[in-house]
Amino acid sequence: MCKKAELHEHGSDPTVTIPLPTFADVLAAAERIQPFIHRTPVLTSQALNNMFGAQLYFKCENLQKIGAFKARGACNAVFMLDDETAQHGVVTHSSGNHGQALAYAARLRGIPCTIVMPNNAPAVKQDAVVEYGATVVLCEPTLSARLSTMQDIMHRTGAHPIPPYDDALVIAGQGTAALELIEDYPDLDIVMAPVGGGGLLSGTAIAANGRDPSITVIGAEPAIADDAKRSLETGIRQPPPSTLTVADGLRTSLGEITFSVLQYLNVHIVTASEDAIIEGVYRMMERLKIVVEPSASVTLGAIIEDPLLVAGKKVGIIVCGGNLDVRNYLRV
Amino acid sequence: MCKKAELHEHGSDPTVTIPLPTFADVLAAAERIQPFIHRTPVLTSQALNNMFGAQLYFKCENLQKIGAFKARGACNAVFMLDDETAQHGVVTHSSGNHGQALAYAARLRGIPCTIVMPNNAPAVKQDAVVEYGATVVLCEPTLSARLSTMQDIMHRTGAHPIPPYDDALVIAGQGTAALELIEDYPDLDIVMAPVGGGGLLSGTAIAANGRDPSITVIGAEPAIADDAKRSLETGIRQPPPSTLTVADGLRTSLGEITFSVLQYLNVHIVTASEDAIIEGVYRMMERLKIVVEPSASVTLGAIIEDPLLVAGKKVGIIVCGGNLDVRNYLRV
Numbered sequence: 001m002c003k004k005a006e007l008h009e010h011g012s013d014p015t016v017t018i019p020l021p022t023f024a025d026v027l028a029a030a031e032r033i034q035p036f037i038h039r040t041p042v043l044t045s046q047a048l049n050n051m052f053g054a055q056l057y058f059k060c061e062n063l064q065k066i067g068a069f070k071a072r073g074a075c076n077a078v079f080m081l082d083d084e085t086a087q088h089g090v091v092t093h094s095s096g097n098h099g100q101a102l103a104y105a106a107r108l109r110g111i112p113c114t115i116v117m118p119n120n121a122p123a124v125k126q127d128a129v130v131e132y133g134a135t136v137v138l139c140e141p142t143l144s145a146r147l148s149t150m151q152d153i154m155h156r157t158g159a160h161p162i163p164p165y166d167d168a169l170v171i172a173g174q175g176t177a178a179l180e181l182i183e184d185y186p187d188l189d190i191v192m193a194p195v196g197g198g199g200l201l202s203g204t205a206i207a208a209n210g211r212d213p214s215i216t217v218i219g220a221e222p223a224i225a226d227d228a229k230r231s232l233e234t235g236i237r238q239p240p241p242s243t244l245t246v247a248d249g250l251r252t253s254l255g256e257i258t259f260s261v262l263q264y265l266n267v268h269i270v271t272a273s274e275d276a277i278i279e280g281v282y283r284m285m286e287r288l289k290i291v292v293e294p295s296a297s298v299t300l301g302a303i304i305e306d307p308l309l310v311a312g313k314k315v316g317i318i319v320c321g322g323n324l325d326v327r328n329y330l331r332v
Numbered sequence: 333m334c335k336k337a338e339l340h341e342h343g344s345d346p347t348v349t350i351p352l353p354t355f356a357d358v359l360a361a362a363e364r365i366q367p368f369i370h371r372t373p374v375l376t377s378q379a380l381n382n383m384f385g386a387q388l389y390f391k392c393e394n395l396q397k398i399g400a401f402k403a404r405g406a407c408n409a410v411f412m413l414d415d416e417t418a419q420h421g422v423v424t425h426s427s428g429n430h431g432q433a434l435a436y437a438a439r440l441r442g443i444p445c446t447i448v449m450p451n452n453a454p455a456v457k458q459d460a461v462v463e464y465g466a467t468v469v470l471c472e473p474t475l476s477a478r479l480s481t482m483q484d485i486m487h488r489t490g491a492h493p494i495p496p497y498d499d500a501l502v503i504a505g506q507g508t509a510a511l512e513l514i515e516d517y518p519d520l521d522i523v524m525a526p527v528g529g530g531g532l533l534s535g536t537a538i539a540a541n542g543r544d545p546s547i548t549v550i551g552a553e554p555a556i557a558d559d560a561k562r563s564l565e566t567g568i569r570q571p572p573p574s575t576l577t578v579a580d581g582l583r584t585s586l587g588e589i590t591f592s593v594l595q596y597l598n599v600h601i602v603t604a605s606e607d608a609i610i611e612g613v614y615r616m617m618e619r620l621k622i623v624v625e626p627s628a629s630v631t632l633g634a635i636i637e638d639p640l641l642v643a644g645k646k647v648g649i650i651v652c653g654g655n656l657d658v659r660n661y662l663r664v
Contacts (some may be wrong), residue, residue, distance in 0.1 A: 282662070
């Protein structure tokens with residue numbers, strides 16, 4: 001964490017200086033989390049390659065612990081804590097994969113973990129966190145209630161907060177997926193990842209740039225939630241969209257750190273329509289035989305709508321997660 | 333193929349003597365097909381292990397070429413043909429995975445391939461075979477029409493028939509999946525595989541017995557189509573059931589060779605209800621994040637209904653295929 005960058009706050013805030021995660025941080029994270037995560041397989045499909053005239057390599061983070069890449073960042077952040085800090089536990093607010101990932105990492109370290117969730121979070125999501133041994137604290141379904149509940153827990157227990165994406169250690173952890181992919185396939189032209197809060201994409205960009213600066217890194221987001229694209233085009237962080245994309249993991253907007261990393265490394269963003277995202281889910285299930293959440297098919301969705309993006313290229317694609325509510329969607 | 337066994341024909345036929353495939357055949361198959369197939373990953377789930385108090389290792393043949401283990405047997409049979417025989421091509425009758433597998437293997441060898449299908453086979457199944465470059469010949473949807481159409485093609489073109497399961501080379505090829513699994517996890521107590529025609533199960537039994545005779549091999553089939561169980565219990569090959577299980581790949585009954593192998597190696601058969609098979613599909617999709625066809629979840633279905641089968645054990649499970657009609661079942 002030696003590089004520094006000027007950060008452009010949304011609105012009229014003054015600029016701030018925060019250390020950005022570096023390639024060395026990603027390498028250190030890979031070593032730190034190796035005992036706790038899967039080195040996930042990379043799948044290919046001749047049929048998909050033929051469809052797009054490209055060679056596509058899918059890095060299956062849906063087959064990761066807790067079913068998503070988030071296990072990487074959470075483990076890196078939790079295992080970096082000193083014993084004194086760690087013993088008071090960790091806390092975050094999340095009703096999704098980050099909550100499960102933090103619960104998983106905390107159990108491995110043997111420390112308390114509290115996940116703040118809105119009281120309208122589905123029981124299945126609460127149960128998933130409890131299964132990993134964490135405590136769920138419910139609050140009103142507003143951002144201010146979430147934050148004040150978290151503050152309260154921090155003051156009461158001394159728990160350390162682990163943010164879902166805007167954190168150098170979390171970003172470095174997420175970057176280890178791309179690191180493994182590039183180790184397995186060193187001659188990639190492009191690496192693609194979805195972008196919501198930007199933790200995965202910024203980690204991916206740091207890893208790719210560190211390993212081989214000639215690799216082009218492309219982020220993909222829903223066309224109806226293209227705040228990352230607009231943020232990078234305007235140079236001003238855009239607020240989250242009000243529309244609800246089917247890719248529910250990508251409804252957040254960039255954080256200060258992730259925005260800076262993506263700016264700094266000139267990451268390009270493409271978009272996919274809702275129809276293309278859903279078509280992407282089908283094709284990945286049909287051709288790769290894997291279960292993916294819609295947030296994970298936004299990359300393939302963008303390729304479906306613009307095959308020229310990848311034509312003739314070797315393209316690594318980070319499949320971010322597989323936490324689809326199968327019973328609600330599938331009728332066997 | 334040096335072992336011989338007396339074969340009990342269904343009904344009053346006299347006994348016949350046919351060479352049974354051996355462990356040496358499986359080892360030779362592994363070397364022969366290695367350039368053409370994936371060494372498929374083995375997945376685990378802590379949640380599934382906790383549910384059943386066992387350690388389950390899922391060998392993902394749904395991630396194999398053509399989405400099923402059948403690519404192994406077809407490649408072994410096709411690449412064993414001498415050039416003179418091969419140049420006339422290969423033929424089979426199948427509306428399922430074996431047809432795709434044979435088309436795949438024939439394309440690799442660069443020889444003609446004809447797949448006989450009933451004229452009511454879904455267009456998507458015909459297209460899948462044509463995609464691999466084979467010729468589809470439609471016939472009336474009866475077994476006699478299938479066989480006479482095949483005979484006709486063989487006489488006309490000199491094509492060599494490759495049966496779906498009752499063939500020593502096909503069986504030896506299917507056994508390579510278990511061989512890889514046991515190489516990766518040498519201390520398994522049990523290996524389970526689904527049983528329809530018995531090609532996968534008999535190959536699995538030969539591989540497991542050859543590598544480590546202390547491994548227990550268990551076959552699983554639908555309770556409403558338990559002809560393999562009854563065949564082995566009575567010592568007389570039972571006809572296919574008239575009921576239509578959801579596990580459509582398991583509607584066939586044992587062949588002469590597969591029946592003999594399973595008898596010879598004392599393979600035990602367990603069953604799963606239709607509900608348990610479907611529950612198995614859900615759990616494998618939810619927990620392993622993979623797409624499986626119902627034929628592939630009959631093993632987990634049997635475990636769901638009788639967890640004592642595996643309690644405290646290390647269990648390898650061959651996941652036979654992932655060719656589920658996703659668009660018909662899933663609504664994202």
